[in-house]
Amino acid sequence: MGNNIYDNQKSIQELKAGDKIDAFVLVKSYDVKKTTAGKLYVDLNLVDRTGEINAKIWENPKASEEILVENSIVKVRGEILEWGGALQLKVNKIRALLENENIQISQLVPSAPIEPNEMLKEVKDFADKIKDIQIRTLVNNILEKYNNKLLFYPAAKKNHHSYRGGLLYHVLRMLKTGEMISMIYGSLNTDYIFAGVILHDICKVLEMDSDDFGVVSDYTMEGKLLGHIIQGVKEIEIEGEKIGLDREKSIVLQHMILSHHYEPEYGSPKKPMTIESEVLHYLDIIDARMFDFENVLKGVEEGRFSDRVWVLDNRSVYKPIDNNIK
Numbered sequence: 470m471g472n473n474i475y476d477n478q479k480s481i482q483e484l485k486a487g488d489k490i491d492a493f494v495l496v497k498s499y500d501v502k503k504t505t506a507g508k509l510y511v512d513l514n515l516v517d518r519t520g521e522i523n524a525k526i527w528e529n530p531k532a533s534e535e536i537l538v539e540n541s542i543v544k545v546r547g548e549i550l551e552w553g554g555a556l557q558l559k560v561n562k563i564r565a566l567l568e569n570e571n572i573q574i575s576q577l578v579p580s581a582p583i584e585p586n587e588m589l590k591e592v593k594d595f596a597d598k599i600k601d602i603q604i605r606t607l608v609n610n611i612l613e614k615y616n617n618k619l620l621f622y623p624a625a626k627k628n629h630h631s632y633r634g635g636l637l638y639h640v641l642r643m644l645k646t647g648e649m650i651s652m653i654y655g656s657l658n659t660d661y662i663f664a665g666v667i668l669h670d671i672c673k674v675l676e677m678d679s680d681d682f683g684v685v686s687d688y689t690m691e692g693k694l695l696g697h698i699i700q701g702v703k704e705i706e707i708e709g710e711k712i713g714l715d716r717e718k719s720i721v722l723q724h725m726i727l728s729h730h731y732e733p734e735y736g737s738p739k740k741p742m743t744i745e746s747e748v749l750h751y752l753d754i755i756d757a758r759m760f761d762f763e764n765v766l767k768g769v770e771e772g773r774f775s776d777r778v779w780v781l782d783n784r785s786v787y788k789p790i791d792n793n794i795k
């Protein structure tokens with residue numbers, strides 16, 4: 470097999486109902502369950518770098534379970550079915566990767582659709598648009614401090630943008646949206662918008678333990694006891710003191726981080742009290758919701774509903790029929 474495995478197999482994103490599949494995939498998670506009749510089967514989620522698909526092993530589940538390890542590569546053969554409006558893989562055969570098969574986990578790890586170095590450059594370009602020299606210096610110093618981790622860190626362990634490079638992708642989309650909104654609402658201070666977006670989640674690199682593939686094993690001790698919001702507030706205060714950051718600018722930026730989850734039950738002890746912090750919250754929500762909708766709709770046929778989606782308040786999502794003439 471060549472350097473690009475997708476030269477020889479369809480990616481998950483390309484699969485359609487009725488397709489046969491014979492491909493290498495990564496095991497994201499699996500569980501042995503029972504049918505209502507008491508028959509054992511394996512329920513698993515398989516991924517490649519383009520997406521994720523649910524799969525079922527109905528025959529000989531015990532033998533299959535012996536080769537299943539989370540975050541390991543397997544080769545599966547089966548057929549794509551449609552179930553409840555979403556695609557599902559019925560696995561006919563599954564085996565572990567052989568020693569002579571030169572497949573790297575990096576080829577299969579779910580990743581942001583833009584290369585990390587390119588995203589980081591774009592984020593730094595936004596930082597350079599900050600006119601206030603103190604705020605610009607603070608943001609650039611913190612970006613430089615966590616430069617290497619930003620290249621692979623996800624934005625979350627399980628929820629939105631929980632893949633390699635997901636944190637940068639989340640921040641970059643928020644920056645682009647924030648710039649457009651600032652063109653409409655001239656009262657917004659883009660220095661605070663850009664700085665707030667770049668810094669709002671940056672301490673997720675301290676909150677979570679992630680390997681180079683963007684797979685989070687657990688939250689750190691500091692992450693569990695403090696969380697990225699408090700860690701982010703501390704980061705601004707500590708790094709701000711190093712450069713003599715004006716007290717008001719420091720407090721305003723800290724408030725943006727502190728309030729961006731909006732509600733105490735979601736980790737924010739204060740609601741937004743500046744116009745930029747209010748906008749930051751909704752930029753965050755917009756991008757998270759867009760990710761969730763886009764992710765669900767990948768596996769839904771036109772004119773069909775998805776299953777209920779927990780992260781979308783247990784709603785079903787409908788994919789309208791595209792009637793455009795092609």
